[in-house]
Amino acid sequence: MNESKPKRESAIIVKNRPLTNGPRTYIVFGVMRGGTTMVAGVMRALGLFLGNNVDENNQEFTEFNSSDLDQKRKIITANNEAHEVWGWKDPNAADYVDRVWPELRNPHFICVFRDSVANGQGLNRWHPFGQIQAMQESLLRQQKNLNLLALRNVPSILISYEKAERHKGLFLEEFSSLLGIAPDHSKFNFEGFMQASSYKRIEDFRL
Structure with missing residues (x-):
């Protein structure tokens, strides 16, 4: 397991250096x-493109919510053809990602962890x-996610939600570097969007 040593304030642990060029698919869970x-x-x-018809409340690709695995495979294949870099967000993706694995192109995991008391x-x-x-539900889910991260030797970014929210500037700097995209602060209020509160709409933070 090839991991980088994070700074004390860093919210990120990296397994295998992520690609910043070429085709790749991000799975956020x-x-x-x-x-x-x-x-x-x-x-x-x-x-980054995270699907059509994204629910602005939870940033989820609504077409991907179907439990039909064949439908998921079709969506993955279509987006591989349409986008060099794309992905989707689903907290429970570890439940099915192994079953759509052959369709994934250069998969990159982005796994978010949270304090189990706050999450509970x-x-x-x-x-x-x-x-x-x-x-217990929170911890069981996080263990399932860790099992997937350990078994699939792909580039992975592990994120502490608490540290990311606390050290917003550092998180954005490190995360965007790992994605290969520089944030444009003149066009988007990243720190405002990252502020802990209820769900927010992307459009409300564009400048």
Whole structure:
């Protein structure tokens, strides 16, 4: 496992250096209520294509929400043909990514982690099934994600949501460098968009 040594304030751990040129596909996943929306929104603000008909509340590719694996395969194939670089965001992508693996072109994982207490509280607000049970759900999901990261030896960016939100400037600098795209602060309020709060629309932060 080829990992870089992060700075103390860094939100990122890297497994295998990501490509910054040529065809590649980004899969953004993590846990529900765990910060994947913020990360995907930053990627879209940087200019990356994360699907048609994106839900502006959660940054998810609505056509990809189908549980039909053949439909997912068709969407992946179509986007491989239409876009040299593209991706999608789905917190639960680890449930099915192995089953669409042959269709993926140069897959890159972007996995977002969150403190299990905060994540459990968030899960329980939306799906009230008990505080401890919600924490268990969060930890089980994160372990499943780690298993995927360990088994698939592809370029991967592991992100701490808490550190990214706390050290926004450093996160944006490091993350955009790993993606190979320089942020244009004159056109988008990245730090405002990254501020912890309810869901936000990309268009509201364009300058």
